[in-house]
Amino acid sequence: MTGARRSMDWGFPRWRSYGGAREAVEVRLCDRHGCDEPGNCPAPKSPNNPDRWHFCQRHAAEYNSKWDYFEGLDKEEAAERARTEQRDNAGYAESAHYGWAGSGDGSRSGDEMRALELLELEADADFAAVKKAWREKAKQVHPDVKPGDKAAAAEFQKFQVAYEVLRQAEERREWKG
16 A cells, blocks of 8 residues: 655745646647647638648638638528528527517517607617607607606606617617727
């Protein structure tokens, strides 16, 4: 029976240098000529081929932008593949909606739907229509137009909050890349 061995890492000072027991890690470089970045994004050399290129993220994005997913398929096969992909992936978009948004048309949250209802707009109204409806309603009950009217001021606050909800949702929807 062997006894317990002492580790060389106990206590202070350490008896060996930090990272001294680690071996060198092999880094594969990008397969694009002249690139010195790590090639950690595999990409197929051709359809249905197990051989892979290994690109950095920038060159992988460039390579994928020219990739034709339906190359070599006739119209019917391409349409069937597109239908299958859409069917298989539709659940992800739907589950994202139901997980976070609550009630709505599938693209708007419950708060957004209530704000649209308050502004008397349809669920698919764009932001220009939202802005127009908000201005029309706000002009009718603005505190400067109806000074001293508590009900009009409360109504104006409701329109203001509804507009803010929809404005922030529109900002989140826009991609600022």
